Amino acid sequence: MSSIAQKKGFGATIWDFMTTVDHKKIAILYLISGGIFFLIGGLEAMLIRVQLAKAGNDFLSAGTYNEIITMHGTTMIFLAAMPILLAFMNAIMPLQIGARDVAFPFLNSLGFWLFFFGGIFLNLSWFMGGAPDAGWTNYASLALASEGKGIDFYSLGLTISGFGTLIAGINFLVTIINMRAPGMTYMRMPLFTWTTFVASALILLAFPPLTVGLFFMVFDRMFDANFFAVEMGGNTIIWEHLFWIFGHPEVYILILPAFGIFSEIFAIFSRKRLFGYTALVFATILIGFYGFMVWAHHMFTVGLGPTANAVFALATMIIAVPTGIKIFNWLLTIWGGNISFSVPMIYAVAFIPSFVAGGVTGVMQAIAPLDYQLHDSYFIVAHFHYVIVGGVVLAILAGTHLYWPKMFGTMLSEKLGKWTFWFFFIGFHLTFFIQHFLGLMGMPRRVYTFGADQGWDLFNAISSVGALFMAIGVIILLVNVVLTSIKNERVGNDPWGDGRTLEWAIASPPPFYNFAQTPLVRGLDSVWIEKMDGNKKGMIFAEPLGDIHMPNGSIIPFVISLGMFIASFGALYFLDGDKPWALAVLIIGLGITFGSMLLRSLKDDLGFHITKAELLEDAKGGNTDGH
Amino acid sequence: MAHDTHIHVRSQAEFEYTKKKRAEEMRGHLATFAIMIFLTLIAFTMVTAGFSAYLIVPIVLLLAAIQVVLQLYYFMHMSGKGHGMVAFFMFCGMFVAFITILALVTIVWW
Numbered sequence: 001m002s003s004i005a006q007k008k009g010f011g012a013t014i015w016d017f018m019t020t021v022d023h024k025k026i027a028i029l030y031l032i033s034g035g036i037f038f039l040i041g042g043l044e045a046m047l048i049r050v051q052l053a054k055a056g057n058d059f060l061s062a063g064t065y066n067e068i069i070t071m072h073g074t075t076m077i078f079l080a081a082m083p084i085l086l087a088f089m090n091a092i093m094p095l096q097i098g099a100r101d102v103a104f105p106f107l108n109s110l111g112f113w114l115f116f117f118g119g120i121f122l123n124l125s126w127f128m129g130g131a132p133d134a135g136w137t138n139y140a141s142l143a144l145a146s147e148g149k150g151i152d153f154y155s156l157g158l159t160i161s162g163f164g165t166l167i168a169g170i171n172f173l174v175t176i177i178n179m180r181a182p183g184m185t186y187m188r189m190p191l192f193t194w195t196t197f198v199a200s201a202l203i204l205l206a207f208p209p210l211t212v213g214l215f216f217m218v219f220d221r222m223f224d225a226n227f228f229a230v231e232m233g234g235n236t237i238i239w240e241h242l243f244w245i246f247g248h249p250e251v252y253i254l255i256l257p258a259f260g261i262f263s264e265i266f267a268i269f270s271r272k273r274l275f276g277y278t279a280l281v282f283a284t285i286l287i288g289f290y291g292f293m294v295w296a297h298h299m300f301t302v303g304l305g306p307t308a309n310a311v312f313a314l315a316t317m318i319i320a321v322p323t324g325i326k327i328f329n330w331l332l333t334i335w336g337g338n339i340s341f342s343v344p345m346i347y348a349v350a351f352i353p354s355f356v357a358g359g360v361t362g363v364m365q366a367i368a369p370l371d372y373q374l375h376d377s378y379f380i381v382a383h384f385h386y387v388i389v390g391g392v393v394l395a396i397l398a399g400t401h402l403y404w405p406k407m408f409g410t411m412l413s414e415k416l417g418k419w420t421f422w423f424f425f426i427g428f429h430l431t432f433f434i435q436h437f438l439g440l441m442g443m444p445r446r447v448y449t450f451g452a453d454q455g456w457d458l459f460n461a462i463s464s465v466g467a468l469f470m471a472i473g474v475i476i477l478l479v480n481v482v483l484t485s486i487k488n489e490r491v492g493n494d495p496w497g498d499g500r501t502l503e504w505a506i507a508s509p510p511p512f513y514n515f516a517q518t519p520l521v522r523g524l525d526s527v528w529i530e531k532m533d534g535n536k537k538g539m540i541f542a543e544p545l546g547d548i549h550m551p552n553g554s555i556i557p558f559v560i561s562l563g564m565f566i567a568s569f570g571a572l573y574f575l576d577g578d579k580p581w582a583l584a585v586l587i588i589g590l591g592i593t594f595g596s597m598l599l600r601s602l603k604d605d606l607g608f609h610i611t612k613a614e615l616l617e618d619a620k621g622g623n624t625d626g627h
Numbered sequence: 628m629a630h631d632t633h634i635h636v637r638s639q640a641e642f643e644y645t646k647k648k649r650a651e652e653m654r655g656h657l658a659t660f661a662i663m664i665f666l667t668l669i670a671f672t673m674v675t676a677g678f679s680a681y682l683i684v685p686i687v688l689l690l691a692a693i694q695v696v697l698q699l700y701y702f703m704h705m706s707g708k709g710h711g712m713v714a715f716f717m718f719c720g721m722f723v724a725f726i727t728i729l730a731l732v733t734i735v736w737w
Contacts, residue, residue, distance in 0.1 A: 173716075201716070201719075204716075205720055205723055205724075235735065237735060241734075241735065289723075292726070292727060293726065296730070296734065304734050305734070308730075308733075
């Protein structure tokens with residue numbers, strides 16, 4: 001990125017990123033905005049830990065504390081973890097299957113901008129009369145009673161950013177089904193591509209229930225529709241069902257790509273083919289499938305009755321089987337490998353015990369009678385942070401180190417990377433391990449303070465110290481990014497030296513058209529096969545060099561999303577009565593959106609061609625950014 | 628682009644083959660169309676005849692499902708080549724949605 005930025009002015013670079021339809025640049029956009037939201041969510045986490053550091057603290061008021069826990073959860077799940085994973089999917093998956101771009105580059109850009117504006121909208125609530133305060137699960141009775149506009153920010157913001165995620169998911173599905181290079185059969189796809197595929201299928205099937213739920217919520221709050229209002233004959237439990245029918249697959253949408261990243265890391269840094277590739281693929285599919293069959297385990301204490309609880313408890317425990325298969329396959333991949341403990345590998349090795357700990361507490365909670373004890377206690381908080389931080393966030397940090405050279409063409413410092421790892425890893429266990437015991441000692445979730453006589457002081461103080469460690473780790477990572485960008489030492493195709501899949505057979509960062517010639521894939525780990533056959537290039541080609549058809553960039557996705565963003569403000573205020581301009585804002589916003597969609601439909605944009613001569617020029621080491 | 632254009636001259640045999648295929652397809656379309664009209668007639672007749680709602684509702688839903696399948700396979704070409712993945716995703720989606728809705732309805736309203 002930096003080499004391009006130096007050649008072009010600042011404004012031109014911004015414009016380039018606003019109009020880009022290139023999957024690699026969209027990946028950078030996802031990474032930067034997801035990273036910023038990750039920092040905001042992290043800041044909120046720090047505030048929570050400061051407030052809970054000692055008994056009877058008055059650092060935050062009860063109301064503000066509710067807003068902060070809500071925004072911490074919502075931001076981390078929807079605006080940080082998922083977009084950063086989408087960044088890796090965007091940057092790497094098309095390269096892994098030997099494609100020039102995703103199937104719908106325009107939609108890819110639209111998906112990003114919808115997510116981005118949805119996230120901005122949600123976070124503007126802080127400055128416009130108060131953030132949502134009913135928890136990230138936004139349970140209906142509590143949400144309907146919430147005063148102010150917080151909950152409306154939540155429902156509208158998540159609707160918009162949910163559209164974006166849905167679009168991204170469909171795009172990846174079509175890409176993986178249709179755009180694999182010749183010879184890349186399904187059972188030769190790298191595991192990160194497989195997990196992207198299954199996670200995208202989950203996005204496709206899981207987001208509609210959330211949209212339905214949010215739609216009901218908007219209507220209940222704005223038009224008194226009474227879907228969830230018990231006193232009017234509605235049913236408040238329906239929200240919980242809809243939310244968790246989405247919410248449980250959602251956590252698998254997060255963890256499956258994380259599994260994919262770790263699978264790549266284990267194979268690369270053990271210098272071995274993945275042990276039990278087929279089993280890993282089918283375990284991924286099974287986890288995806290079971291993900292839809294277990295949502296009610298979040299609701300054991302609602303009173304569904306013993307039959308429903310028993311069925312969902314059993315279904316939940318079954319998920320431990322494919323997950324166990326994965327864990328053992330990873331261990332056997334490492335076993336007997338020629339291991340190098342680079343930063344990504346350290347994260348991967350640390351991930352196994354951390355995630356297993358989270359998984360085991362998950363099975364404990366699947367036992368419905370025990371869950372009556374654990375429900376809404378800090379034990380739950382400890383559990384889901386063990387799977388999300390110990391699984392997803394470690395994968396994000398590992399992936400950042402692993403794919404940084406592929407995305408930006410420079411290597412993050414190994415030394416600082418190890419510092420980040422140790423601070424973050426120790427901090428993580430310090431913060432959350434002890435919360436299991438706080439939970440068992442009876443400390444409930446979502447309380448803004450506790451009394452000095454309850455005996456929770458010491459453990460909470462330790463937990464807060466751990467959070468500080470994690471913050472230091474993240475700050476070191478930021479320093480690492482800055483130093484690496486300033487040094488700007490360019491690296492070659494395969495900076496780790498042991499790349500196995502197609503993304504490592506192409507320049508870092510890849511030219512904007514990816515592969516000058518579509519590669520021919522001869523088996524699983526195709527680059528490794530070629531290298532073992534003495535082919536230094538790492539790939540053979542399926543076609544002669546020829547002209548390449550490329551899509552034009554477009555500002556329209558940005559404008560469509562901006563229209564939705566403006567319209568949301570209209571929707572937010574137009575029932576207030578004292579704001580006559582709100583309806584106009586709503587109409588103008590929707591007008592911008594539909595107008596730009598119309599423009600896109602009517603205006604033929606046939607893209608452009610890169611000629612063979614230009615490709616030959618590039619191959620000699622010419623420009624790689626396409627301008 | 629001009630160099631992408633291929634002019635393919637069809638042989639007589641190819642022409643005959645395509646023509647036969649198309650005729651078969653057309654017959655399929657007409658037959659399906661007739662069946663669909665017939666199914667619709669059954670549905671309407673049942674309602675006008677005034678049977679019990681407990682009989683009508685499941686039968687009408689069943690007829691609707693048959694119509695959807697006919698529509699997909701005969702008019703939207705799902706039987707054609709290269710639609711395997713589409714069919715797979717649709718049936719997976721339907722299966723997941725069916726189980727989810729069944730479980731939801733059972734535990735909420737039973």
